[in-house]
Amino acid sequence: METEENFNASSQRSSSPESSSSSDFRRIRGRGRGRRRGRRPGGVRGRGVRGVRGVGARRRINQEAAAERVAAAREQRDIQLRATIATLEEQTLRNLVGRICERDPTFVFDVLNEASQNERRQGYHPQPSDGVPSWCTCNHCREMPSEIEKLCCGQTPTNCFSIVPDFxxxxxxxxxxxxARRYREDIIAAAPDADLNRGNRHAAYRQFILWHHGHLGARNRRVIPSCCVWRIRDKFPDTFSQYRGFIGGRLG
Known part of the structure; x- marks a missing residue:
């Protein structure tokens, strides 16, 4: 009897309104949290972030395209300007430069700098007809701008290094x-010289040193005989006869 009464009382408590509503509330609240927790990414907020990024990328692409169009327009304008200048006569160009300097006096400095450059471009490139220096024995050397460069190969005129077939x-x-240039550019990761004659001239200097002295190592340099230097420069001359000359290293 006590067992049956306890069971009935327990049944009544479990079926009471307060107990039922509390259980329902917990179930509802749990489902609510479940829905919030289970919401997959990529909702409105996610799409908004991706949308902002997409707008930024499109804006950057548009800006780059606009910059390319401006650069292309400027290049086309410069080409047309140079073509127009090429059609003008020399006296017309001189008068035009004078009027530009009157309109903007700062251009006077550009004119003076260019005139000074022209004076420096006289250069130094003696010819065989200028005579054989007193310190030469092979009869193929020419005068050099510095004492250290006044070096002859020391051979007779018929055996001069600069005229043998191997040279x-x-x-x-x-x-x-x-x-030789491509190999060196690949080894030191250097860009090709825009001045072909200068690139060939320096490569020829290196070839002679390698042929005559072997590998010397970094900053270990030797003077090239004058006869060989001018043979190289005759074939690959500088436009303004401006040559760097010998620059000594740690061993000479």
Whole structure:
């Protein structure tokens, strides 16, 4: 009897309104949290972030495209301007420069700087007809701008280093110099020299040193005989006869 009464009382408590509403509230609240927790990313907020990023990327692309169009327009304008200038006569150009300097006096400095550059471009490139220096024994050397560069190969006129066939093949051959330049550019990751004659000239200097002295190492330099230097410079001259000359290293 006590067991049956306890069971009935327990049944009544479990079926009371307060107990039922509390259980329902917990179930509802749990489902609510479940829905919030289970909401997959990529809702309105996620789409908004991606949308902002997409707008930024499109704006950057548009800006780059606009910059490219401006650069192309300027390049086209410069081409047309140079073509127009090329049609003008020399006296017309001189008068035009004078009027530009009157309109903007700062251009006077550009004119003076260019005039000074023209004076410096006289250069130094003696010819064989200028005579053989007193310190030369091979009869193929020419005067040099510094004392350290006044070096002769020391051979007789018929055995001068600069006229033997090997010098032509190893030092002056265009294909050999092309391969030597490309090999060096690949080793030191250097860009090709925009001045082809200068690139070939320096490559020829290196070829002679390698041929005559072997590998010397970094900053270990030797003077090239004058006869060989001018043979190289005759084939690959500088436009304004401006040559750097010998620059000593740690061992000479």
């Amino acid at each position: 032509q093949r190893v030092v002056l051959d265009d294909l050999v110099l092309l391969v």
